[in-house]
Amino acid sequence: MKTSFLILFFYLSLIGFSQTNSYEIFFENAVHHEAEIKVTFPEIIEDTLLVRMSRTSPGRYALHEFAKNIYAIRATDGTGKKLKITRPNPYEWSITGHNGTIHLNYTLFANRGDGTYSQIDETHAHLNIPATFMYAPTLSNRPVEVNFKPREDLNWKVATQLHLVSGTTYSAPNLSYFMDSPTELSNFQLREFQVGSKDNNQTIQLVLHHKGTEQETDEYFDKVKKVVLAEKEVYGELPVFDYEKYTFLACYIPNASGDGMEHRNSTILTSTRSLADGGMERNIGTVSHEFFHAWNVERIRPKSLKPFDFEEANMSGELWFAEGFTSYYTNLILCRAGLITPEKYVEGLTGTFNYVWNSPARQFFNPIEMSYQAPFVDASTSVDPVNRENTFISYYSYGSVLGLALDLSLRVKGLNLDDYMKLVWEIYGKNEVPYTIEDLHKTLNAFAGKSFGDSFFNSFIYKSGMPDYETLLGSVGVALRQYKENPYFGASVKVHDSKGNIQRNVKIGSPAYKAGLAKGDVITAINNKEFEEGQKFDDVIKQYAVGDTLSFNYIRFDVEKTTVVTLEPNPSYKILLSEKEGIIPSKEVLSKRKSWLKVD
Template identity: 55%
Template sequence: MRNVSNRTFNELIHINFLSESIIVFLIIAKLSAQHIYVNMKFSIVTFILLSISQILNAQVQNEYVVSFENAVHHEAQIKATFPNIQPGTFSVRMSRTSPGRYALHEFAKNVYDVKVTDGSGNELLYTRPNLHQWDITGHDGTVIVTYTLFGDRADGTYSQIDETHAHLNIPATFMYAPMLRERPVKVTFNNRQDLNWKIATQLIILGGDSFLAPNLDYFMDSPVELSNHTIRSFNVTSGNAEYEIKLALHHEGTEEEADQYIAQIEQVVLEQQKIFGDLPNFEYGEYVFLACYLPHVSGDGMEHRNSTVLTSTTALANDTTYRNLGTVSHEFFHAWNIERIRPGSLEPFDYEEANLSGELWFGEGFTSYYDDLVLCRAGIITPETFIQNLTRTYNYVWNSPALAYYNPIEMSKKAPFYDAATSIDAMNRTNTFVSYYSYGSMLALALDLSLRSDKDELTLDDYMKLLWTKYGKTNTFYTIENLYLTLREYAGETLADNFFENYIYDSKVPNLKKGLNSMAYFLKSNAKKAYMGLALKFNDQDMAVITDYVKKNSPAYKAGLTKGDVLLAIGNQTFSTQEQYEAVLAGLKPGKEVMVTYLRRGEEKKAEVRLAENPTKEIVPYTKPTEKALLNRAKWLNIVEAEETEVPQEEEKN
């Protein structure tokens, strides 16, 4: 999520302060971007890489050297050299944001023992105008900064350093100079050969353990995994180019599991390629999945220009490893949607302030719709599992009180409050926020079904492909209006106007009945079941604790129940497990008034609760679908025919 991701190499060549040798490098890089070298013999490729290395060694570039002698205590030693600096105050910073994230992250808190010298080794003074910046004076045209970095969280945002790996997110690791944003960056890792570490990254290999980024933005977007990882790969042809898709897998599993996993990743990649018609232009000929599946990492996925970070505690031997593949699917889809089909609100990416975007319902949400859909089409999950997941998301989104306050654009702009952001005060998330991931995925479902049922041979796939052609391939940032006008172009004014007026600029709930019926599914009502509107969890004492703020206007809300209350009984019936609680509720009918006994801060209280109809619904297949509906379903989910599930015939009319 950077400037370089959407700027052509021709544009870079015209930056007036670049020297002739940098221009030569960019010309070579442009050839690389067109993948001419992919079909060349190895000797020619080697010659080009050596030429790049020789050119850059003679160039003005910022350089970093990183060492990990004290990895056991989660420390790295970093030396940053900034040459050819103009006279006056020179500032370096730690970023407060990270490409792919939208909230603030105070990376400077893990930097200490900072020392600054000039090119001759003379110590320089610096001041701290804020917590993230070092202002340096008295230099001789070169500034060298050394510091210690502490890192002990492995995910897509932070860094973790120990004797198993150095998992580095660049903004969390390296100081940078804002005024040198366009300058190339070279980084050398003093690798732990004693730990059999290898290096995986999307950075350009210069030889040995040195790597290059053409500018700061590409550098900040290039995570690095140093570990004793396993490498797997496959090649994919796209147009006249061939790309290598790599997996750098750091896990405790077997070689056979790695083989199976890369085969499944290949299925995902090929299925997504079908949607857009071709792969993105991976500028240096390859795309890298940096996967850490270890007990001591934190679950996450983070997209980048030509790579992605995947972290999970779920081992590949686990029966739920398909969840890891869901992250693979989501992040690789971002190689098109967000990385290249990119909202203008995220450009240029700001390393000092939160990045605000009203398009995340599309960038993250439509991607979330496709992550499971692709797994289904690839045969990795069943249509039943896909529909079950849709059902859960449907009820989470469309039954949220938050829709009364925010439309999807406004919900997207709340990302800095929720996107891995931290705070210590409570937030009324239950009633005021719906994840733009989930919200957008339901909007994508609604649009896809509407296109497939209202217009012959129209699909969300082809709408995405049109956006890819108009904005992704041309490196043109889009706005919400562009999304709207492109939908008008593709599906006509009526459908586009209705979709954007009601569901994007407003927060109305779409009617999915027609669309689902066209796929031989329907929404089965649970209105005959009693509903209270609260979330319970049983603690170690088998007591039912309300774990979240109660949904606004639900029976429990109206009765005055709230988070932290402990339910003791409904009427004269008690319960000590979730199953017993659900059985008690199942024995009651909507509209009935019941006395609820509960504890609040140790004091026993009672409240009269009028039970309501359960607002949740289930997406259920018809028992006697038409051939046309089955054909529609098969095209949508890439299946031969839908499985029939027995449900009461009269409920099929709902």
């Protein structure tokens, strides 16, 4: 939604174009994690008004049953008469007998500070809107006003992407915008800077709620600025933020839960790590990831996620691109911004690379189908065991290593992923035209040629093929190595009280899997030798060689058993600069590496 349209919308609402749903929220019982909320729905036409809590949250794909945390619900009409409330399902309340106006009051319990839920205590009111406010689906096109009542005794201030009306009252043009507008009330520190051009000058804010010093805030804000400017270079420009402002809402406090969540003109950043205790370096990666979403997801948006559904899980086959390509740029941007070294960036690729390419899950799902799994894995909960170790690869990770492959493949042709992202931005993001997977395929064909685009999508997106990373990485002076002389067992084992406990599902096809070992088995001896106290399982396996056949004694369901395991070559890879392998890249290769990493 363009800024000019938003301003027009608010002007029309002021002159009576549309009735406004209004909210007030109070925090007098913050010590017990409660807020009192008042809602007014005026000029209701229908005899029965259905109100509800959302089951989803923008940026999340799984269901989150926010209705479970509200209670003491009561309703009156415009004259103060008590109204009848019934509950047709777990998520809705039916209100009848009104005179055209409904005043709704309820209590919210909130005690998880992250990008999905809300947290209220005497340190802050950290509000994710879907987890906080009831709404009426039939009135979702109305403007919204909300009056936050900050605790003055705790020096709280208000920070949000919502439009400031006056004082502590803010507004949104409709329900969708309201739901997408997280809000922080606390005694936060504020930093901001201007960036852009004469015709597109934007304010970037850092709202930082932490226990640190002003000096630490300044130092961290300098890192944030470098990230913002490096990401602007990828696309060539900033998005036009509504009200010309983008806000990082950062809570780095002991009672938070680590998370990051993008929104249209703001992002939630939460961590228990203080800036003084490792957060200065470790928290900045979330800044990099979430700000990249200001383009890729918020404006370059999959058609499958527009409009966002607040009542059902949101499934998208494009998350390998929306989340995965964003993940590829996360650490690359930190390298380009000078916040991590090229060596640290390159070696940091190793873990994700091994996770993706050594996973058995590729035999079951391609990247599109992995994306479809989001409603089951994106902060979702279940009590029954699952086999994710063998059947799922995170679309963040899968898309990240595919982004790496595409970038390096394009660079072989004299092109690069930055320019492809620019083209996608120009066609779909800048004008906010929702895209499909076919659109991404078509755009790559136009950018790099039909043969190249078809080959990439047919091999690695519609199927689960593995690109030739050894050649691609070598083209920028990076080595990909396997150390097959090391023995491989294929299960995570923790030794405790001289017994080896298999912690997770055994990887399909591994020596442990072939031997019939499974999660929960307790290994008591290898070749009739018991574990020594304090011994690590991996150190025991390293004593043997590839091809060795070992006798395992183990206990399953209180029954003693034996099996035979034949150790195989370790399939893990290591990624490192070629120089560390004794290979000195040519000037041409070094030039390509510098172009990729944007370093001198």
